[in-house]
Amino acid sequence: MIKHCTSKFSTLLDKNLIVAEASDLGRNWFDRIYQDAMDAGFTLVSRRTGAETVWYLNHDRKDQDGDTVSWVFFPTNETLRKQPHLKTWTVEVFND
Numbered sequence: 001m002i003k004h005c006t007s008k009f010s011t012l013l014d015k016n017l018i019v020a021e022a023s024d025l026g027r028n029w030f031d032r033i034y035q036d037a038m039d040a041g042f043t044l045v046s047r048r049t050g051a052e053t054v055w056y057l058n059h060d061r062k063d064q065d066g067d068t069v070s071w072v073f074f075p076t077n078e079t080l081r082k083q084p085h086l087k088t089w090t091v092e093v094f095n096d
Contacts, residue, residue, distance in 0.1 A: 001031070001032075001033055001042065001043050001054070002028070002029060002030055002031050002042045002043065003042065003043040003044075003045050003052070004020075004025055004029070004042055004043070004044055004045065005044075005045050005047050006018075006044055006045065006046050006047050006048075007047045008020055008024050008025060009044070009091070016088045016089045016090065017089070017090050017091075017092060018044070018089065018090070018091045018092075019091070019092050019093070019094065020091075020093050020094070021093070021094050021096040022071075022093050022094065022095050022096060023096050025093065029042065029093070030042045030057065030071070030073075030093075033054055033056060033076070039056045039057070039076075040056065040057045041054060041055045041056040041057050041073055041076070042054075042055060042073075043055075044091070051083075053075060053079045053082075053083060053086060054075070054076045054078060054079050055073035055074065055075055055076070055079070055091050056073060056074060056075075056076050057071055057072070057073055058072050058073060058074045059071075059072050060072065067095075068095050069094065069095055070092050070093060070094045070095060071092070071093045071095070072090060072091070072092050073090065073091040073092070073093070074090060074091075075087070075089060
């Protein structure tokens with residue numbers, strides 16, 4: 001599974017939103033998160049604690065021309081069992 005350090009992301013506490021630009025994450029920055037399923041996403045690793053959370057692709061946002069503007073990820077059920085406070089959080093990666 002692909003892992004990213006939280007230092008590559010910005011946190012907007014007032015919106016429960018974690019954001020990044022795709023170019024900061026490198027090529028192939030998300031992939032399947034389970035061997036036996038098609039769910040795509042990545043793992044965030046806390047730069048402070050080392051704790052890992054897994055985020056799955058929920059949907060993408062497109063502009064009027066059909067080009068992807070951003071990808072929106074939600075925490076997996078496994079992550080929520082370990083860290084239920086993330087239930088209202090979203091990760092959004094912008095296509096820059």
